[in-house]
Amino acid sequence: MLKNFWFWLLILFIVIQPFSFNVAATLPIKANETLEAPKEVLSILKRSCYDCHSSEVKAPWYYTVAPISWYTQRNVKMARNIINFSKWNGYTKEKKVKFLKKLPKAIVIRMPMKAYLYLHEEVTLTENEKKLLKSWSKELKEKLK
Ligand code: HEC
Numbered sequence: 001m002l003k004n005f006w007f008w009l010l011i012l013f014i015v016i017q018p019f020s021f022n023v024a025a026t027l028p029i030k031a032n033e034t035l036e037a038p039k040e041v042l043s044i045l046k047r048s049c050y051d052c053h054s055s056e057v058k059a060p061w062y063y064t065v066a067p068i069s070w071y072t073q074r075n076v077k078m079a080r081n082i083i084n085f086s087k088w089n090g091y092t093k094e095k096k097v098k099f100l101k102k103l104p105k106a107i108v109i110r111m112p113m114k115a116y117l118y119l120h121e122e123v124t125l126t127e128n129e130k131k132l133l134k135s136w137s138k139e140l141k142e143k144l145k
Pocket of ligand 1: 103
């Protein structure tokens with residue numbers, strides 16, 4: 001019985017593979033559209049946020065395997081809809097301000113996403129990094145207004 005279960009699970013796994021859409025890991029990047037920020041801020045964002053909120057997602061091989069790919073693709077798509085740092089300069093002031101307003105709370109409660117942190121512990125923000133991101137977003141928000 002149990003042997004059957006694993007057998008069918010394996011079959012199922014094989015059958016769904018043609019439906020494993022690839023995450024569009026890299027999209028065209030225009031140099032003048034990417035976010036400019038102080039070096040320390042940019043390096044935190046690149047390490048902890050760019051894997052979803054950018055056009056340069058570093059996708060390990062398992063991201064392209066179904067059913068994981070369904071999940072990652074959806075997340076990257078949603079994240080890029082909220083903000084894609086690689087397209088920052090192309091956004092309206094309103095869109096930027098809206099995002100910056102949400103950032104301080106987001107990084108305390110759910111960004112980077114919990115499920116992602118299980119796999120990538122190294123992207124966890126330290127208290128100092130959170131402070132730095134918060135003051136950066138506040139400053140930039142004031143500047144944009
Ligand atoms: C593993 C993918 C992933 C990573 C990494 C990630 N995000 Fe997100 N982010 C998402 C998704 C998906 C959403 C939209 C769904 C949601 O709000 O949960 C989102 C939404 C947001 C929002 C809007 C929240 C709201 O209240 O509407 C902000 C702000 C944000 N992210 C900031 C960040 C910052 C800053 C980082 C880096 C410290 C980061 N994210 C890292 C996937 C990610």
